[in-house]
Amino acid sequence: MDGAGNVVVAGGIQNSDGASSFTVIKFDGVSGAELWRQVINGTVNSNGGAGAVAVDGAGNVIAAGITNVINYISNTITVVKLDGVSGVELWRKDIHGSANEQDSANAIAVDGVGNVMVAGNTVNTGSSSDFTVVKFDGVSGAELWRQVINGTANGDD
Numbered sequence: 377m378d379g380a381g382n383v384v385v386a387g388g389i390q391n392s393d394g395a396s397s398f399t400v401i402k403f404d405g406v407s408g409a410e411l412w413r414q415v416i417n418g419t420v421n422s423n424g425g426a427g428a429v430a431v432d433g434a435g436n437v438i439a440a441g442i443t444n445v446i447n448y449i450s451n452t453i454t455v456v457k458l459d460g461v462s463g464v465e466l467w468r469k470d471i472h473g474s475a476n477e478q479d480s481a482n483a484i485a486v487d488g489v490g491n492v493m494v495a496g497n498t499v500n501t502g503s504s505s506d507f508t509v510v511k512f513d514g515v516s517g518a519e520l521w522r523q524v525i526n527g528t529a530n531g532d533d
Contacts, residue, residue, distance in 0.1 A: 378431045378460060381405035386439040388425025389415070398424040398441040400458060412463030416456050417443060424454070427496070428484040432514060435460035440481035440494045443470070453481045455494050455510075457517060467517030471510055475499040479508075490514030498524060 377383055383403040388396035398416040426441030437458040442451040453471040472479050477499035485493045492512040497505045507525040
């Protein structure tokens, strides 16, 4: 929810072609009326969806999920910041592992100064799926740091 009591949700909506799209919707907290909707597609219009959403101190919406982009074989983590009033995209970042496979986003948080942290899994060559945490500058979307955590078994973390 934002500071005004409006409800923000994120997930996937199935399209007429059978694929799903990463979708963020903001509803009026009193009436339930849809205020805006943003569909976030990769460069390949294929299955996507949001896994987490947060609202920053200014009321802007940040969502993390998956999209497919042409340079990568499969799901890429996509993080997008949307204007809280209009839903207009302010910035978008893609995160992928070195194996270019089934990456996923599971959680998102915003710190007190508006920076964005995203947690999920990236698939990397030689270590399979690794727990990954990335911190972004909340204003520009620039990646501030990334930690990829691989267990000693080199299996799915």
